[in-house]
Amino acid sequence: MSQSKASNSKNNKEQPKKKRNIKRTIIKVFGILVLAFLAMVIVGVLVFAYYAWKAPAFNESALKDQLPTKIYDKNNELVTTLYMGQKREHVKFDDVPDTLKDAVLATEDNRFYDHGALDYKRLSGAVMKNFTGGFGSQGASTLTQQVVKRSFLTDKKSIERKAQEAYLSYRLEQEYSKDEIFEMYLNKIYYSDGIYGSQTASKYYFNKKLKDLNLAETAYLAGLPQVPNQYNIYDNPEGAEKRKDTVLYLMERHGRISKKEMKEAQDTPIDKNLVQRTVEERNDAMTDTPDNEYASYINYVKQEITENKAFKGQSLNDIMTSGLKIYTNMDKNVQKTLQDSVDNGTFYKNKDQITGSSIVDTKTGGLVGISGGKDYKDVVDRNQATDLHPTGSSLKPILAYGPAIENMQYATNHKFQDESEYNVNGSIFKNYDGKGHGSVTMADALARSYNIPALKSWQETNQNAGEKAVKDFASKVNLNYKDQIGPSEVLGGSQSEFSPTQLASAFASMGNGGTYNEPKSIRKVVTQDDETIKFSSDSHKAMEDYTAYMLTEMLKGTFEAYGSAYGYGINGVNVAAKTGTGTYGDEVYSEYQLPENAAKDVWITGYSPQYTMSVWMGFNKVKEYGENSFLGHDEQIKPQILFNEVMSEISSYDGSDFEKPDSVTGSGKSLSVAGNEDNQTTSNSAPSTGNTDNQQNSYNFSGNNNNVTTNEPQTNSNSSNAQSTTQQQSANTENVTTEEQTTESPTSESSNEQSSSSDSNSSDSSSSSNSSSSNAAREAAKEAEDE
Structure with missing residues (x-):
């Protein structure tokens, strides 16, 4: 116890x-x-x-209105001013009807006049929801915060942006009254379709002033800015009606309208007074677009500026409404001339034909002019000058002969054996006329766009310089291939798709002594705060100066007799060029019943010491009987017409020529690399056997052939493409031709590997040795020029 x-x-x-x-x-x-x-x-x-x-500086001017962008040309002269759809009609707070004020407050910030810069009551509720739904899942932005965000910040959801938004909102409410902030909101808010500001939106959608809107229309405009594209009545009329009803419900809930008013407005369709607009009209109606003559260039400027790291993370709209001054490489006279010619040229076959063209400064690479198509409209139209298109044999200088000169120092009079047909790993290639033209020099083969010599030159480069030599040469002028280059690519196969802008800059390197300059539209940008942002461009040695010069001298022959653009040179101007023609696959010819001479894509890319211009023409759909095809010589020279017209107008006629480097000896069509004169005039081509299987074991290009078939058809010697401007001469006379066509036909072993590559000009030059035939040829050439 x-x-x-x-x-x-x-x-x-x-x-x-x-x-x-x-x-x-x-x-x-x-x-x-x-x-x-x-x-x-x-x-x-x-x-x-x-x-x-x-946080960004508290810039009061940015609060009043978003600022337009000014575009200057290469001479620093103002060309145009871009408002990016924001050349708005400003509305004063006192002119805003009470119904719109009530609708906006009920929808966006009902306690706007009761709280400070932030609504802590709404903010606390949003914070709780963010814990369950993730950061940014729920917002509590006041009208003040929305004004700040649209004036100084981006839409990026982050703690940093929210903190800056809060700070700047506090600053804003210290400087301005609630009514002034409300007015800023009504003039800044986005209403889809490039429309900013309530007054502008009222006129755009209903062709009314704000005071004349009915309650249903008012409710729609008040609810649209929250998710403008989703509630756009043109794209989503059902969603727009639901949004209107929601706003009316909120107005009644907060005591700003009666239930009767709510019900009547909900029963009133908002499309009753809606301005009916097509897609094109929607892009044009309220967007203050640049003049049509500058639209293509502005499109390129927009692409380029968004890629600059100084504007990383910013939307295009934010960039172009921040008061920039953009200094470009545009030559406004060249730009106007080019676009006017594209818009009003006589070279159109029908309304389906489309065109793209780019012009660069040969020496600097700066983009001086560009046309994305006829009557081009930015945003609406694709820019055909920057889109990729099959090049045909436009690239023979770069894929066939340039690498041979660069790596093996071939002379311009180096000879190849031209043949009627040529076998590369089971696929048979031919010239357009199905004929061989004997022993031809490299200069003549290029000017006349023969196929077989081009393939042999490509083969010899592979054999002597390695399989990557051709691909590396092309990449140095920014023509990049994913896979190894096969014979079909040399003649315009499926991998050989590039834009006119890419081809213009690539060819300019040949006219610039071998230096490649990236095609740039922008030189520098000056911000609203006077900060200068310089735009750099890639410039590098792409080829030896002897390669550039020798290619240039050979390409001058394109405009001479028997050349593929004979008759379309620029009188008084030294100019070199290469043409190209792309065709369809065999199945397309059969399905649409196309003539054998129907061509899909036609090109010319040429250059002077001053300008380099590339032109592409084609169709975006196929129609029966060749309606949407270039048929025969007269239609396939259409790019040459545009080239001649524009280059004749913009050239300086100062007599300048391409500077011959010390690394080149000889003259005319007999040029050699210094130190290699003795061994460059004899042919080291493959024997004229018509079959090179034993020499090409390492090149299996059959996998590429099917791709080529989709672009180019077979053409036999009876095709109308075989006709030149001089028609057919007598049997002992050379044909002078100005157009090209390539034919590749399969052997019996490879009947399912048909391919047809574009473009080979050709004349039958096998009988020009005697004086009588030479005289006939000269007369034929003169006749062609007269035509």
């Missing part, structure tokens, strides 16, 4: 001690939590202060 009493006494003494320990523990934990909370508050304050310090 005494032991029991002792035990109880001990327990009674320990209980208060345990309670004191628990109490101390609780106090310690609470203290730690308080300290942690205080630490978090301090850290939060410091982070907020840091982000606020990094």
Whole structure:
């Protein structure tokens, strides 16, 4: 018993001690939590202060209106001003009807006149929802915050942006009244289709002033800015009606309209007074687009500026409405001339024919002019000058002869044996007329765009310089191939698809002594804060100066008798060029009953010491009987007409010629690399066996042939493409021709691997040795020129 009493006494003494320990523990934990909370508050304050310090300057001019972009030409003269759809009609707060004010407040910020810069009541609710839905899942932006975001910040959801938004909102409410902030909101808010500001939106959608809107229309405009593209009535009329009804419900809920008014407005369709617009009209109606003559260039400027790291993370609209001054390489006279010629040229076969063209400064590579198509409209139309198109045999200088000169120092009078047909790994290639033209020099083969010599030159480069030599040569002028280059690519196969802008800059390197310059539209940008952002461009040695010069001298022959663009040179201007023609696959000819001479794509890319111009023409759909095809010589020379017209207008006629480097000896069509004169005039081509299987074991290109078939047809020697401007001469007279066609026919072993690559001009030059035939040829050439 005494032991029991002792035990109880001990327990009674320990209980208060345990309670004191628990109490101390609780106090310690609470203290730690308080300290942690205080630490978090301090850290939060410091982070907020840091982000606020990094916030954009409080620029009052940006609050009043978003600023247009000004475009200057190469001479720093103002060309045009871009408003990006924001040449708006400003509305004053006193002119805004109460119904719109009530609708906006009920939808966006009902307690706007009661809270400060932030609505802490809404903010706390949003914070709780963000814990469950993830950061940014729920917003609580006041009208003040929305004005700040649209004036100074981006839509990026981040703690930094939110902190800066809060800081700048506080600044805004210190400087302006609630009514002034409300007015800013109504003039800044976005209403889809490039429309900014409530007054502008009212006229755009309903052709009314704000005061004349009915309640249903007012509710629609108040609800549209939250997700403007989703609630656009033209694209989503059902969604627009639901949004209108939601706004009316909120107005009634907050006591801003009666239930009767809500019901009547909900029963009023908003499309009753809607201005009906086509897609094109929607892009044109309220967007202050640049003059049509500059639209293609502006499109390129927009592409280029978004790729600059200084504008990373910014939307195009934000960039182009921030008051920039953009200084470009545009020559406004060249730009006007080019676009006017594309718009009003006589070379269109029908309304389906499309055109793209680019002009660069040969020496600097700067983009001086560009046309994306006839009557081009930015946003609406694809820019055909930057789109990829099959090049035909436009690239023979770069894929066939340039690498041979670069790596083996071939002379321009290096000879190849042209043949009636040529076998490369089971695929038979022919010239357009199905004939061989005997022993031909490299200069003549290129000017007349023969196929077989081009393939032999490509083969010899592979054999002597390695399989990557041709691909590497092309890549140095920014013509990049994913796979190894096969024979079909040399003649315009499926991998050989590039834009006129790419071809213009690639060919300019040949006219610039072998230096490649990236085609750039922008030189520099000056921001609203007078910060200058310079735009650099890639410039590098792409080929030896002897390669560039010798290719150029050979390409001058394109405009001479028997050349593929004979008669379309520029009188008084030294100019070199290469043409190209792309055709369809055999199955397309059969399906649409196309003539054998139907061509799909036609090109010319040429250059003088001053300008380099590339022209592509084609069709975006196929129609029966060749209605959407270039048929025969007269239609396939259409790019040459545009080239001649524009280059004749813009050239300086100063007599300048391409400078001959010390690395080249000889003259005319007999040029050699200095030190290699003795061994470059004899042919080291493959024997004229018509079959090179034993020499090409390492090149299996049959996998590419099917791709070529989709672009180019077979053409036999009876095709009307075989007719030149001089028609057919007597049997002992050379034909002078100005167009190209390539024919590849399969052997019996490869009948399912047909491919037809584009473009080979050709004249039968096998009988030009006697004087009588030469005289006949000269007369034929004169006749062609007269035509």
